Amino acid sequence: MGYTIGEIAETTGLSIHTLRYYENEGIMPSVKRNGSGIRIYEKTDLEVLQFICCLKETGMPVIDIKKFVNLLVQGDHTIEHRIDLLLKQKENVQSQVNQLMSYIQMLDRKVQLYKTILANKNECQE
Amino acid sequence: MGYTIGEIAETTGLSIHTLRYYENEGIMPSVKRNGSGIRIYEKTDLEVLQFICCLKETGMPVIDIKKFVNLLVQGDHTIEHRIDLLLKQKENVQSQVNQLMSYIQMLDRKVQLYKTILANKNECQE
DNA sequence: ACTTGATCTAGAGTTAACTCAAGATAATAC
């Protein structure tokens, strides 16, 4: 029962360095150790870690993830606060999506413009 | 005819430092100077700059923007290559959007979970 | 002409988020 840091690095794709760094910085809750100080990750540690990775992927800065994790380790009485943070982040992500979609349109327009230029050049050569 | 670096900073929201940095690094084409070496931005410079900002916002790393700008300054015979790059970036952005939308769902699920926990707690207290 | 504010260059400093190094201890495989 429990995984070593190497196994967790393997399954999450994070490096061992990064895992230790996350723990030191409070980006993830601290992990239990065995008698000689070696980290033993439980299944819940892995789950929290994976959720943290998702938050990171949505562009949440490490400092905010830290705040969230702080609430997490404080227990159930922080759940309402956590809901707030997640809903705020959801709005963030939603507006990121909207902006990216507008950039897709912009890329399309630019490509269209370039194609028009090419078409005109070919016409002239005929 | 032509804007100063300060005006361009104002309208783009980039700092003066950043504008000079972009030019030094080849992230934007170099700008004309007046007799005493002061940058005079033309309308086309502004347009290129704004397009570059968009590319940056889509997460294109500076090194790739540089490549694109390199093609740009080389003239029309690089248009096909530029189309390729932009279409590739469009795909990138599209998959970013997809991933972000899946994260929105994940955030929703987490919030839902938290709400269930809260609901159960209230029930117990009744 | 003089002052004030903008711009110039070269190069150093900053920030976020890792990433690596060194030296020591622990676990595992034979």
Added chain:
DNA sequence: GTATTATCTTGAGTTAACTCTAGATCAAGT
């Protein structure tokens, strides 16, 4: 029980993308 491999800590190094500093020159208002 020894060699190999993994893990530990502390602290330094790296990378991308700025951001700032200093000292000098330029431009605009009075």
